[in-house]
Amino acid sequence: MSLMSPNQYQQEGNHSMDFQAPLVLCLLVLLPALGVWQWRKQRTASVRFSSITTLKKSPVSWRVRLRPALAMLRLLCIACVIVALARPRKGTVLSEISSEGIAIETVVDRSSSMQAEMDYDGDELNRLDVVKRVLAEFIQGNKDQFEGRTGDLIGLITFARYADTTCPLVLSHSVLLEFLKQTQLVTIRSEDGTAIGDAIALAGARLQKAEEEIQRRRAALGMADANDLPDSFRIKNKVIILLTDGQNNVGDYAPLKAAELARDWGIKIYTIGIGSDQAFTTMQTPMGSFKMPARNDLDEPLLTKIAETTGGFYRRADSARALADIVKTINDLEKSEVKTLQYTQYSEQFMPWIWAAIGLLITEVLCSCTVFRKIP
Structure with a gap:
């Protein structure tokens, strides 16, 4: 970490x-x-003479x-x-810069269903590529909606049948962006699936470890009690942003149980459902490429319940524009603080x-x- x-x-x-x-x-x-x-x-003379003509x-x-x-x-x-x-x-x-940052785990579905297409500024991209572009703008900032998340700890969890820590929580966002760029759809059938519960549990554990690591380092600096840390040295908020287009169908953890665990750890979950009812997937055949309707397996009641359990919210993104607006709302709600004492x-x-x-x-x-x- x-x-x-x-x-x-x-x-x-x-x-x-x-x-x-x-x-x-x-x-x-x-x-x-x-x-x-x-x-x-x-x-003033120390000794007086009757005449000093000769001395002159x-x-x-x-x-x-x-x-x-x-x-x-x-x-x-x-x-x-x-x-x-x-x-x-x-x-x-001297300037002392004290930062209260947000710890954010971005949890991205990379199952095969994420290959369904979405419009992104006139280009037809698959859902995963749209998610990657919007998250990259959220992290590094752009000229329009996002100012960037400088000073925040951000990590990346990707999942299909299995949940993986693709990038640990880091402040060096260039490293994170490179891992995000390299994220691909699952290609092996035995690894396909949607383990939402496992992904939430893994993301929650990573965020909890981050809190413990900061407290351990503070105690190592000579503090008598790590529980007496000032707020400026703690993570201000812990957040999971879950982006998926499916329903939980594999995994060891039930999504709601994982959400309850995250809630107990003080973690807020924002869930975003990706896709629309009119989605299509481009199929490549010897006869050429053609579009076929994509299944909509989005479990909105479950995603809503996960978010409500932890104090977050659920939104559905049926277009790239809608996804950017939802992420912008999260960006505005979760603000970090930077204080400078000169x-x-x-x-x-x-x-x-x-x-x-x-x-x-x-x-x-x-x-x-x-x-x-x-x-x-």
């Missing part, structure tokens, strides 16, 4: 640097005043010329401390400013005690 966690994280991009406490930066406006005060303080004639050394740099180092150190106190940070915008993840950037302040302070102290030492 192919399942994905409904929670996905996507990085949108980086913010420019901002500050957690930007008002602290207002202290920077005091630095010019502090610089003026420091400059005036340096101009002496050349000024490079140490004297560069000594104001010490004050500049101190101001830069204070500026770095102020910026660090403002808590600079960089933010990365937030910013911050990383603190104050440490480089702290290290810069420490470096400037050490440089000032070393210089004032060595090359720029002042006596007295």
Whole structure:
């Protein structure tokens, strides 16, 4: 079974640097005043002389010329401390996408009776091919009726005398569509028949396993109790779409018993009867091809009862257009939900400013005690 966690994280991009406490930066406006005060303080003589005429004639050394740099180092150190106190940070915008999807098992009859013809946009196709085309549009979307079932778990069960899991429940619908495309009518007589009950039971079991698998994975992520899962991590609804043109005539499970089992598992079944009373089948003979009326074995009371037992509905599709309309109704009733929560993840950037302040302070102290030492 192919399942994905409904929670996905996507990085949108980086913010420019901002500050957690930007008002602290207002202290920077005091630095010019502090610089003026420091400059005036340096101009005050430590030792007073009666006359400095001779000293003025002496050349000024490079140490004297560069000594104001010490004050500049101190101001830069204070500026770095102020910026660090403002808590600079960089933010990365993340989007958490939480999806509440529908788990859908499409259950398709591929017995020989599905070779009866139906009109599809002017083309005469057999019933199975019409079903395949409408389901493909339902799954991947088209320009007219369907937007596609992105984010839903969808599987494919096909049946004649025996029910088979043609494609497990998957989120990768391209895989599902390929399996659907390859589905063919049964050609071996011993495999022909209509096992509606077995198909429903198999589809219900697959949907139940999907629910258990998601709960198991949630518990494996460290949750104390898998039964405490939030709704966004569960399958929102479990649905079976049954498409058949016949009546149950083989199989181990009675259709109504299988429907009751599905109901107990919280699964809703939509049943669609395929075909009309005026259906024809094209027969190929040595004399050429000719059309002959197709039998109508559709058990509408049974299909109605199956749907009503589980809270779904039954509809009859006597044309491709009618089938598309019915599937559109189901599509509109069973909606998945996708919620996007956008937030910013911050990383603190104050440490480089702290290290810069420490470096400037050490440089000032070393210089004032060595090359720029002042006596007295």
